[in-house]
Amino acid sequence: xxxxxxxxxxxxxxxxxxxxxxxxxxxxxxxxxxxxxxxxxxxxxxxxxxxxxxxxxxxxxxxxxxxxxxxxxxxxxxxxxxxxxxxxxxxxxxxxxxxxxxxxxxxxxxxxxxxxxxxxxxxxxxxxxxxxxxxxxxxxxxxxxxxxxxxxxxxxxxx
Numbered sequence: 515x516x517x518x519x520x521x522x523x524x525x526x527x528x529x530x531x532x533x534x535x536x537x538x539x540x541x542x543x544x545x546x547x548x549x550x551x552x553x554x555x556x557x558x559x560x561x562x563x564x565x566x567x568x569x570x571x572x573x574x575x576x577x578x579x580x581x582x583x584x585x586x587x588x589x590x591x592x593x594x595x596x597x598x599x600x601x602x603x604x605x606x607x608x609x610x611x612x613x614x615x616x617x618x619x620x621x622x623x624x625x626x627x628x629x630x631x632x633x634x635x636x637x638x639x640x641x642x643x644x645x646x647x648x649x650x651x652x653x654x655x656x657x658x659x660x661x662x663x664x665x666x667x668x669x670x671x672x673x
């Protein structure tokens with residue numbers, strides 16, 4: 515099954531003037547933990563860029579997607595939007611095999627994290643979770659140093 519939660523009432527098709535309206539299906543809310551998993555999956559694709567030539571995200575809006583909308587209303591980014599957007603923007607050039615030894619590195623890095631791994635963006639709180647500056651990122655003695663929050667996804671851009 516692709517959906518996390520589903521109410522049997524959602525399965526009933528309603529209609530307006532005898533025109534059926536499809537029920538909302540697979541419109542799950544994704545958490546910080548889901549976004550970290552998506553980021554790790556994208557990193558796996560990059561690590562195998564020598565063999566993986568193309569990848570895509572099939573659903574973009576509402577159905578198991580990184581963007582949610584309300585009929586005739588606002589749109590907001592789910593947590594899974596952020597690793598996808600960062601990877602889309604930064605994943606160009608040559609993929610490097612980077613290994614972390616102890617503390618890792620970079621100024622201007624941005625991370626997706628939250629103390630509540632179940633935190634999610636909703637219609638009521640569309641900006642609850644997103645990329646924000648990594649708490650500790652500095653250059654010292656020619657070394658880039660970065661302290662990462664536990665259970666987080668971090669985007670780093672090197673010029």
